[in-house]
Amino acid sequence: MQRTARGRGRREGGLIDGPESVTAIATAELCDRIIDGRLAMGAHVTEHALAAEIGVGRQSLREALRALESRRAIVHVPRAGSRVVQLTLQDAFQVTTVREQLEALAVQQGVPANGERFERLRTAMDAMERNARAGDETRAPHDGLQFHTALVNLAGNDHLNAAYAAIALPVAILMRLNRQAQAEAESLLERAARHRRVVDLVAEGHPDAVLAELRAHHTAAYLLGDHLSAHDASDDALAWAGRLGRVDRGSSPDGSAP
Incomplete structure (x- = not known):
C-alpha cells in the first residue's frame, strides 16, 4: 500500500513529496506492517524493494528504520542490514x-x-x-x-x-x-x-x-504456543x-x- 500525506503530499517520479515529512510517512507505513504482521518478527528488511513498494526514497526509508530502532521495533545488524525485532x-x-x-x-x-x-x-x-x-x-x-x-x-x-x-x-x-x-x-x-x-x-x-x-x-494466551524463545x-x-x-x-x- 502506498501512502499520501493526508491529501497534502504529492508524487514526483513515483515518490511521495510534499509538506509532511516523507520519513514520517515511511515510519507510519513500517509501523502498520510490523503491527499486522506483513513484516514478521525477525524478517529481513530489503531496503530497495520496500522503499519502492511504499513509494519513498531509500534515504527516507533508512531514516524511518533508524526511528524504529529507538522504539525497539527494528534491529540493525552490522554488515547484514536491518530486520524486525524478534521478541523473546x-x-x-x-x-x-x-x-x-x-x-x-x-x-x-x-x-x-x-x-x-x-x-x-x-x-x-x-x-x-x-x-x-x-x-x-x-x-x-x-x-x-x-x-x-x-x-x-x-x-x-x-x-x-x-x-x-x-x-x-x-x-x-x-x-x-x-x-x-x-x-x-x-x-x-x-x-x-x-x-x-x-x-x-x-x-x-x-x-x-x-x-x-x-x-x-x-x-x-500466546505463551501457550512456541512463538518466543526462552534462551x-x-x-x-x-x-x-x-x-x-x-x-x-x-x-x-x-x-x-x-
Whole structure:
C-alpha cells in the first residue's frame, strides 16, 4: 500500500513529496506492517524493494528504520542490514509487566473520565466494533493498540503517555500473537464486547472495577504456543510464563521440550 500525506503530499517520479515529512510517512507505513504482521518478527528488511513498494526514497526509508530502532521495533545488524525485532520470552515478560503497571496507573489517575479524553476512548471502541462486525482480523492488533493507548491517555499525564508510546510497538506485536492464539476460542465480536465492558465501567466511574475487568482479560494466551524463545529468560520470566504452562526449566532454548 502506498501512502499520501493526508491529501497534502504529492508524487514526483513515483515518490511521495510534499509538506509532511516523507520519513514520517515511511515510519507510519513500517509501523502498520510490523503491527499486522506483513513484516514478521525477525524478517529481513530489503531496503530497495520496500522503499519502492511504499513509494519513498531509500534515504527516507533508512531514516524511518533508524526511528524504529529507538522504539525497539527494528534491529540493525552490522554488515547484514536491518530486520524486525524478534521478541523473546524475556521481552514479553518485561513489556507486559510494564504495560500492566502503566495501564493500572492510568486508570487510577484517569477514572472517572469525561470530556475529550473519554471521547477518544469511545472512538477507539467504535472502530474496534466496526471492524469486528466486518470480520477484519487484520485490524485487530491496530484496534487493540488504539484502544489501550486511549485508555492510558485518560489520565492526561504526558509522561505516562510517553512511557506507553515507548513500548507501543512490542505491545502491538504481542497483541497480534495473542489474537492469533485466541481466534478459535473468541470471536472478534466477543473480543469487542470485552472491551466495551471496560468503556462502560470507565463511564460509570469505577476505577477498581475497570482494573478488575482488565485483569480478567487473557492478554498472554500466546505463551501457550512456541512463538518466543526462552534462551535469555530470567527466573522471574520463566515463573511468569510457567503459570500458563508455557515453559519450564527443562525446556530447550527455543521453548520446546528437550
